[in-house]
Amino acid sequence: MAVYTHVDPDDLAALVARYDIGTVLSCKGIAEGVENSNFLLETTGGRFILTLYEKRVQQGDLPFFVDLLDHLAARGCPVPAMIRDRDGIAIQKISERSACLIQFLPGISLTHPTEGQCHAAGAALGAMHRAVADFSSARENSMGRAHWRGVAEATGNLDAVLPGLQAIVDDELAFLDANWPTDIPAHVIHADLFPDNVLMLGDTVTGLIDFYFAASDFRAYDVAVTHASWTFSDDGNRCSNAAARALMQGYLREVALSPDEIAVLPLLARGAALRFLLTRAHDWVHTPADALVTRKDPSPFLNRLRRYQAADAAALFLTA
Amino acid sequence: MAVYTHVDPDDLAALVARYDIGTVLSCKGIAEGVENSNFLLETTGGRFILTLYEKRVQQGDLPFFVDLLDHLAARGCPVPAMIRDRDGIAIQKISERSACLIQFLPGISLTHPTEGQCHAAGAALGAMHRAVADFSSARENSMGRAHWRGVAEATGNLDAVLPGLQAIVDDELAFLDANWPTDIPAHVIHADLFPDNVLMLGDTVTGLIDFYFAASDFRAYDVAVTHASWTFSDDGNRCSNAAARALMQGYLREVALSPDEIAVLPLLARGAALRFLLTRAHDWVHTPADALVTRKDPSPFLNRLRRYQAADAAALFLTA
Numbered sequence: 309m310a311v312y313t314h315v316d317p318d319d320l321a322a323l324v325a326r327y328d329i330g331t332v333l334s335c336k337g338i339a340e341g342v343e344n345s346n347f348l349l350e351t352t353g354g355r356f357i358l359t360l361y362e363k364r365v366q367q368g369d370l371p372f373f374v375d376l377l378d379h380l381a382a383r384g385c386p387v388p389a390m391i392r393d394r395d396g397i398a399i400q401k402i403s404e405r406s407a408c409l410i411q412f413l414p415g416i417s418l419t420h421p422t423e424g425q426c427h428a429a430g431a432a433l434g435a436m437h438r439a440v441a442d443f444s445s446a447r448e449n450s451m452g453r454a455h456w457r458g459v460a461e462a463t464g465n466l467d468a469v470l471p472g473l474q475a476i477v478d479d480e481l482a483f484l485d486a487n488w489p490t491d492i493p494a495h496v497i498h499a500d501l502f503p504d505n506v507l508m509l510g511d512t513v514t515g516l517i518d519f520y521f522a523a524s525d526f527r528a529y530d531v532a533v534t535h536a537s538w539t540f541s542d543d544g545n546r547c548s549n550a551a552a553r554a555l556m557q558g559y560l561r562e563v564a565l566s567p568d569e570i571a572v573l574p575l576l577a578r579g580a581a582l583r584f585l586l587t588r589a590h591d592w593v594h595t596p597a598d599a600l601v602t603r604k605d606p607s608p609f610l611n612r613l614r615r616y617q618a619a620d621a622a623a624l625f626l627t628a
Numbered sequence: 629m630a631v632y633t634h635v636d637p638d639d640l641a642a643l644v645a646r647y648d649i650g651t652v653l654s655c656k657g658i659a660e661g662v663e664n665s666n667f668l669l670e671t672t673g674g675r676f677i678l679t680l681y682e683k684r685v686q687q688g689d690l691p692f693f694v695d696l697l698d699h700l701a702a703r704g705c706p707v708p709a710m711i712r713d714r715d716g717i718a719i720q721k722i723s724e725r726s727a728c729l730i731q732f733l734p735g736i737s738l739t740h741p742t743e744g745q746c747h748a749a750g751a752a753l754g755a756m757h758r759a760v761a762d763f764s765s766a767r768e769n770s771m772g773r774a775h776w777r778g779v780a781e782a783t784g785n786l787d788a789v790l791p792g793l794q795a796i797v798d799d800e801l802a803f804l805d806a807n808w809p810t811d812i813p814a815h816v817i818h819a820d821l822f823p824d825n826v827l828m829l830g831d832t833v834t835g836l837i838d839f840y841f842a843a844s845d846f847r848a849y850d851v852a853v854t855h856a857s858w859t860f861s862d863d864g865n866r867c868s869n870a871a872a873r874a875l876m877q878g879y880l881r882e883v884a885l886s887p888d889e890i891a892v893l894p895l896l897a898r899g900a901a902l903r904f905l906l907t908r909a910h911d912w913v914h915t916p917a918d919a920l921v922t923r924k925d926p927s928p929f930l931n932r933l934r935r936y937q938a939a940d941a942a943a944l945f946l947t948a
Contacts, residue, residue, distance in 0.1 A: 314739070316739050316740070317736050317737075317738055317739055318739075318740070320736075332829075333734040333735070333829065334656045334734050334735060334736060334827075335736050336659070336668060337658060337659035337660075337661065338656045338658055338668070339657035339658065339659060340656060340657075340658060341657070348656060348668060350815060387798060398662065414653045414654050415653070416637050416640075416652060416654060416655050416669070419634070419636050419637060419638075420636070420638075420639055428854075446890070505652075509652075509653065553907070
């Protein structure tokens with residue numbers, strides 16, 4: 309959750325005046341997005357999300373994100389459209405930040421999805437993968453496997469985060485380096501499709517949001533990230549076979565994963581669990597104690613990693 | 629800003645089902661209110677603010693606040709109505725908190741109000757005072773003058789907050805004790821009508837919100853609080869005579885302050901400046917460094933206090 313930047317009402321009115329969306333009726337900072345400031349903006353022309361981008365690195369990537377959302381929206385994916393001003397410009401400036409006005413989508417983020425909702429999320433991920441297949445831009449996955457060792461090193465002594473974690477991570481990094489696949493299908497993926505980033509009404513997906521980690525990587529790795537974030541208990545100790553099967557069946561309704569891809573899903577899921585374990589450990593150590601961001605406990609992803617390391621982990625990815 | 633409590637979507641659906649407002653379409657935590665969790669809730673029946681009350685003391689006062697808002701709404705004041713469920717109940721439970729569903733009002737909070745907007749705010753305060761005159765409930769002002777010494781003592785060494793502050797506060801408390809009026813009109817007042825708590829569209833007040841400090845006190849003290857919060861530069865060093873005159877004229881259009889009340893406005897404004905200086909100093913010292921709440925710098929209210937102490941302070945309250 310985060311609202312970092314104050315937006316002056318006069319500046320807001322000037323920004324809104326660039327668009328064909330009427331005048332401001334309401335603007336409230338919302339507790340969404342970890343790295344950006346988000347506002348729910350209502351005008352006489354409708355409702356919108358106003359996002360201010362707080363980090364320099366993301367600002368350079370903004371044209372990629374705008375193109376990606378345009379591409380997906382044009383193909384019927386339930387992603388928020390980037391709104392253009394009268395001159396066709398999507399990326400604006402306000403309060404000394406780059407900013408975009410984005411379509412408001414209904415729906416709420418689930419805390420404890422049902423099997424039906426896991427099925428719908430899997431299908432929405434699969435449909436997004438089909439739609440992105442002919443997207444021509446690429447973006448390096450700065451949170452992909454090649455970067456995990458660097459995240460671990462930048463965290464410092466991992467045993468200070470969780471006792472014994474350093475050896476676990478060293479072993480896992482060596483294992484993944486030796487076994488990570490190289491020749492399975494890749495394209496731009498969401499890479500962070502946690503329940504927070506899916507809006508639903510009942511069993512219907514109304515929005516896939518927060519594409520700011522989207523990057524080029526294995527499509528099966530996106531399935532693994534979604535599996536790791538949708539099918540476990542909050543503490544990461546238990547994976548629901550029923551939820552996992554529903555997620556897989558939903559995805560496979562849209563995308564026919566190859567036997568090679570299905571075979572490496574447990575391995576990719578180990579990678580996914582390690583990725584979030586490491587970034588949470590890193591943020592745990594480096595988030596200033598007075599930050600407005602809530603630090604997330606890394607241990608539920610250590611528990612997931614252990615589950616995916618188990619000899620019977622393939623059973624968590626049953627496709628029928 | 630604050631969203632403290634997570635609301636489970638299933639619990640939210642169950643709460644909404646108690647009301648005649650349809651089903652949930654969207655629910656987003658908003659960065660408003662310092663001591664409560666607030667959500668902007670959209671249902672098929674409209675938009676609402678869902679407030680969860682985080683502090684025990686407020687929960688006991690909730691019936692007072694509900695009655696007050698009902699009273700003001702019935703008299704046409706632009707305050708958010710408390711929504712009743714099918715059984716007529718306004719105060720609910722969710723996520724182990726007391727909670728109310730409250731009417732959503734359009735408008736935005738101003739950062740730098742114009743003279744016209746200060747006039748409108750003064751008039752809205754005056755109209756609210758006329759409407760509250762026959763409100764029969766009372767509530768002790770737990771942030772009123774009788775409590776300032778206690779706040780100062782609970783803060784500890786004030787010189788650690790701002791050098792020299794201890795002596796300034798000691799002198800001011802003694803002065804106010806000796807000079808505070810006793811026989812001017814009192815009733816329930818807002819007591820915290822900062823620009824944050826007024827929603828406006830252009831020069832029209834669309835909402836007076838956040839009545840959680842409302843209590844029984846001098847009506848002229850409410851004018852003083854509003855003066856202190858609407859007519860100064862952000863740093864508290866400069867009071868705009870034009871803004872102050874507009875505020876006073878707007879208020880006096882609705883309420884005829886007596887000469888006695890007008891004469892004590894500079895004194896009451898010293899009290900108002902001291903009240904926010906002390907509570908900000910207290911929170912500065914006592915807010916945990918990892919809290920999600922932004923601590924507010926006390927010094928702009930020390931600067932206001934100095935301005936109100938000046939020999940020519942009466943000129944800031946010209947009524948014609």
